[in-house]
Amino acid sequence: MKSVYGPVRTKENAMRAVFLFCAVFSVLALTAITVFLLASGVPFIAKTGVGRFLLGTDWQPLSDNPVYGIFPMIVTTLYVTALSVVTGLGTGLLTAVCLYRFCPKKLVLPIRQMINLLAGIPSVIFGLFGMTVIVPFIRDYLSPNGVGYGIFSSSIVLGIMVLPTIVSVSLDAMQAVPESYYEGALALGATKEQATFRIMLPAAKSGILAGTVLAIGRAVGETMAVIMVIGGSPEMPKSLFQSVRTLTANIAMGAMELSGDSLSALIATGVVLFVFALVLNVSFAAMKRDKTEKVGKRGGK
Structure with missing residues (x-):
């Protein structure tokens, strides 16, 4: 006689895998965005200078001598x-x-x-x-x-x-x-x-x-x-x-x-x-x- 718990456990495992995938995907998405921002933005801030970037009052990215103040x-x-x-x-x-x-x-x-x-x-x-x-x-x-x-x-x-x-x-x-x-x-x-x-x-x-x-x-x-x-x-x-x-x-x-x-x-x-x-x-x-x-x-x- 086949056990009735087999299909139930299979469904539970499948749903558990789906939930785990969704959780991992969410974490990976947040991690990817964070890494992208930090890897691309922080070096520029360090190159420009934190004070110059955050406290600068001129934003002229297309000039001959670009200025980036936000x-x-x-x-x-x-x-x-x-x-x-x-x-x-x-x-x-x-x-x-x-x-x-x-x-x-x-x-x-x-x-x-x-x-x-x-x-x-x-x-x-x-x-x-x-x-x-x-x-x-x-x-x-x-x-x-x-x-x-x-x-x-x-x-x-x-x-x-x-x-x-x-x-x-x-x-x-x-x-x-x-x-x-x-x-x-x-x-x-x-x-x-x-x-x-x-x-x-x-x-x-x-x-x-x-x-x-x-x-x-x-x-x-x-x-x-x-x-x-x-x-x-x-x-x-x-x-x-x-x-x-x-x-x-x-x-x-x-x-x-x-x-x-x-x-x-x-x-x-x-x-x-x-x-x-x-x-x-x-x-x-x-x-x-x-x-x-x-x-x-x-x-x-």
Whole structure:
């Protein structure tokens, strides 16, 4: 009589092999990208000089005496990221609070699904919307110098793009807080608004911070939408209404036409972005671990 466990074990071994292959492939892909960036970018940074590359204010890869300074792009990236996250965090957090406690229950799911649809819209569509609607509006009504492109328009577009992340993570974080916190606050005489903003939001701060870190990562790495609304000049930002360039835009705009040392400079720019992403991922992991430890201690009590 044949054993019925043979085919089952064969399937288990096959699935185990598939899972192992996927895990190894993911690790190899990350390793290959890391080795490529470090092998191609670090020697150029060492050749140019760390200070000269990171703190240089001129980017002239096509001149007779090429100069590779990415400090203006670093500053622009930080400005755009900060403003977009502030814009998205304010709007997204209030939206999450509304869905969590103040919105009619029958509307919560449709509204959340509509917000989540934003995450599936291609970046180029956001860029096209920004270029044809936001940039002209800023140029005609808000800009003091008649320039619509720049940090301000980019931060608005990116603020819209990070909304799904902030809303979803913030809402999940608040829903993970025990309902007894809210009911206890009401029992002590707090209003609905006080219980939500003074009790539930602080209790969910770890999850909200994690969502903010994810939003920052999305804003730092965005390319196509930013290129279409930021202008593209590699200059030091002196105004929110000025044609400038981020690190990702710098790589995308020069990747097809540069070669030699100029291409190595773009890869070195990718190393800087890689370090930014690494710092964000480590920060997110630390926040997640801290949240898990707090939940464990609370459960132990």
